Amino acid sequence: MPRTKGDHEARRRDVSEAVWQVMAARGFASLTLRAVAVELGATTGLLTHYFPTKRALVEHALDLLERRTLSRPRRPAGKGLAAVRDALLDILPLTPEATDSNRIWVCSWDAALCEPALSTDYARKYAQSRERLTERVTAAQELGELPPGNAAHIAAGAQSFVLGLVVQALFDPAAFPPQRQAELLDDYLATLTARRTEIQR
Template identity: 60%
Template sequence: MPARGDHDARRRDVSEAVWQVLAERGFTGLTLRAVAAEMGATTGLLTHYFPSKKALVAYALDIADERTAGRALRRPGGGGLGDLRGALLDVLPLTPEATAMNRVWVGSWDGSLADPGLYARETRRYENWRSRLRPHVTTAVERGELPSGTDVDAVVATAAAFTHGLVLQALFDPERFPPERQTELLDGFLRTLQ
């Protein structure tokens, strides 16, 4: 029986291999064979972890959630528009890591739209994201950084929409939407809210 340390190390290897396959080939390319090749293991070993494609996809989404929750975040502090800006910059593909993460999430949507359990999970994930943006918008209105009478929920949904739509354009056209252009567009968008 392998020592506990070996078990954890193997688990980290599997996670890393799944992530590499996802970032390069997406869910379309996520197979036991591809993960096994990535870690130099046999497909047989992998079937021990993942009895089905569905189990592999669920695990891949767990890893994506973990990496998203565990990533380094900007902490502008002070609340309001500055924090909203920071939270949206945290999502944009401004670094290779953030690009890989977005590529994985975008790739997950096809499967999530087809599976009721994954769909419900993505619906919650979106609402959780909006819930994290909401206090920044509320504070911005209270401070007069945004006009009084601003519809907070509308601004939150609009900001989330703008950001994810910019993610897509940047993923498919990184030359036209390099990091500085994305930041410029975000700042322009935030100015229109004021």
């Protein structure tokens, strides 16, 4: 019997899951057609129907990573500074799923830095993240919870802080468990609100 469209889509989902499992278990650098084939229990020949080149595999992996990251459960959108905090908490590796996603993102930086097109795409993704965070910072400023000033500058600093914390937590999870990550984030946000108090004096 010929394969139906449903069969093809089901197989593609299986392939995507195998790609994810390879990245989560062994890192982005270990992503090869052979590794995915072993995870899937298939031949590399079958995978070439989906990924004729290593670049096609990498592009699919990055697209899968972005889709999984965006579909992760998020904290309900609050208001003001609480919304800024929630957005930053959603980035941190506080759960096993978030840890897997962050580990793969960090591992993929090497590939992105070596490929101009990927570098441009990553820069776009991080810029979009800053734009969304800037909107929340602006709202917190309007409520008087953050000091006035360049909201985009504050958002860039917050994004940089939290991405640095992600790296620390991935390398040394014992020293940076979820509770400590949250505490460090709160300490950082406290420095921003302290600036508001200084300005009001």
